[in-house]
Amino acid sequence: MKLGARVLKTGVAIVFALFLAELLQVPSPVFAGIAAIFAIQPSIYRSYLSILEQVQGNLIGATIAVIFGIIFGHHIVAIGLAAIIVIGIMMKFNLEKSISLALVTVVAVMEVQGDEFIMFGLIRFGTVMLGVFAAFIVNLVFLPPRYEVKLFTMINSLQDDIIRWTRLAVRQASEHTSTKMALTKLNSRKLELNTMYDFYKEERSYFKNQKYVKARKLVIYRQMILTSKKSLELLQRLHKHENELGNLPENFQLMIQERLDFLLTYHEQLLLKYTGKLRPEHSKWTRHEEYLQGSELMEIFIKQIAIAQADEDTEQQFSNYHLLYILSRILDYEENLEHLDTLIVSYRSYHSNEKNNDLEAEFY
Numbered sequence: 001m002k003l004g005a006r007v008l009k010t011g012v013a014i015v016f017a018l019f020l021a022e023l024l025q026v027p028s029p030v031f032a033g034i035a036a037i038f039a040i041q042p043s044i045y046r047s048y049l050s051i052l053e054q055v056q057g058n059l060i061g062a063t064i065a066v067i068f069g070i071i072f073g074h075h076i077v078a079i080g081l082a083a084i085i086v087i088g089i090m091m092k093f094n095l096e097k098s099i100s101l102a103l104v105t106v107v108a109v110m111e112v113q114g115d116e117f118i119m120f121g122l123i124r125f126g127t128v129m130l131g132v133f134a135a136f137i138v139n140l141v142f143l144p145p146r147y148e149v150k151l152f153t154m155i156n157s158l159q160d161d162i163i164r165w166t167r168l169a170v171r172q173a174s175e176h177t178s179t180k181m182a183l184t185k186l187n188s189r190k191l192e193l194n195t196m197y198d199f200y201k202e203e204r205s206y207f208k209n210q211k212y213v214k215a216r217k218l219v220i221y222r223q224m225i226l227t228s229k230k231s232l233e234l235l236q237r238l239h240k241h242e243n244e245l246g247n248l249p250e251n252f253q254l255m256i257q258e259r260l261d262f263l264l265t266y267h268e269q270l271l272l273k274y275t276g277k278l279r280p281e282h283s284k285w286t287r288h289e290e291y292l293q294g295s296e297l298m299e300i301f302i303k304q305i306a307i308a309q310a311d312e313d314t315e316q317q318f319s320n321y322h323l324l325y326i327l328s329r330i331l332d333y334e335e336n337l338e339h340l341d342t343l344i345v346s347y348r349s350y351h352s353n354e355k356n357n358d359l360e361a362e363f364y
Contacts (some may be wrong), residue, residue: 010040012142017134027120031108035131038101040139043147047139052098054245055134056097061086061105062125066168069110069117079110103130143343147200154196155224156271158189162231163264169238169258172246179239186232193225216350220274220343227336231267234260234329241326248323258331266337273342 017036039054064086072078075338083103090099105128109121165182168174178213201218238245245253272278 006040006042008144009138010037013037013040013131014136015150016138017131020130020134021127026130027123028108031104031124031127032131032134034104035128035251036100036135036138038104039132039135043199043202045141047136047334051132051136053095053098054101056093056128057090057095057102058105058125058128059130060089060093061102062097062109064089065106065109066121069112069121074110074113079107080109081107101128101132103198108358147196147203149359151193151196151200151221152275154189154193154305155221158186158193159228159231159267159271160227162186162235162270166231166235166238166260166264169235169242170245170257172242176239176242183232183236183239188236190229190232193228197221197225216343217349220340220347222273223340223343224271225335227267227333227340228337230329230333231264234326234333237326237329242319243324245326251321256326258328263330263334266341270340270344273341275347 017032018029021032026032035054039047064082068078068082068085072081083106086102086106087099090096090102091172092120095102105125108124112120112124136356161182164175165179165186168334169179200221203214241248243254248256259260
């Protein structure tokens with residue numbers, strides 16, 4: 001069983017909320033603990049937005065509860081009707097995320113009976129808000145999230161697995177069923193990248209120079225994710241056309257293998273470069289004279305296809321339609337790698353003094 005930061009924060013927030021409630025000698029401190037459970041969020045920014053919504057939702061819930069308590073009393077049917085009205089109002093104002101806690105407020109206020117109903121109702125409302133603010137303080141101070149490190153870890157881990165399976169697929173060394181299962185898992189992990197990217201994007205910078213650095217990093221990470229998606233699309237294409245790939249002439253297979261080995265190594269080195277483990281100018285070797293550019297590679301493939309189709313003695317015919325699918329994925333992947341390289345070099349040039357010690361110490 002793995003306990004994440006959010007699980008620990010929830011426990012700490014409950015303890016902190018109950019401690020504050022007992023310290024202030026608030027009646028029924030349990031409502032503060034319940035409110036803390038609903039108020040914990042995965043990021044500081046979302047916790048701030050949650051407080052705004054919770055304040056509005058609890059005001060609506062407390063107001064409706066007081067009105068119904070005065071008019072209809074404390075009958076259980078009145079509590080149910082008040083809950084329905086609160087849900088309707090909350091949905092009208094797009095406060096769906098705060099409905100649960102607002103209903104807790106309704107029950108907490110309306111279950112109080114006696115002459116001092118309004119005063120006790122206000123105390124219960126304050127108790128719930130105490131729990132919300134306690135959760136926000138815990139979210140702000142205790143185990144602050146490091147979403148950049150988490151995001152890069154996910155990208156790096158996903159890309160390592162894609163590279164490993166691509167090298168196997170291009171040599172027809174992987175088992176079909178195993179590759180299919182791996183692709184399903186890789187696609188699921190790819191979707192998780194977008195969520196983590198949103199968390200990192202929502203983190204606020206409080207200094208002007210940090211905002212510029214953060215803006216550049218966001219562009220780089222967006223391109224990293226896009227490039228990983230392109231490499232995964234290439235792997236899917238290799239898997240889908242593995243039979244056609246195996247029927248290609250040997251010189252075609254070697255050409256594709258060499259090209260992909262080069263690009264996959266290039267991708268690995270770009271990730272190293274971003275973490276400061278590789279010199280920014282190292283990528284100049286990709287412009288070596290012996291390295292074929294995309295247009296030259298396309299011309300060679302077209303000529304070889306024409307020769308193979310014109311040769312009546314060719315033992316194994318192959319589909320140029322499927323071959324062009326694979327080639328287009330390779331060229332698309334290559335273009336995104338080159339763009340990622342440009343962004344990283346530019347970032348390192350303008351912000352050479354900026355260091356993320358957590359990130360650089362985490363890898364290699």
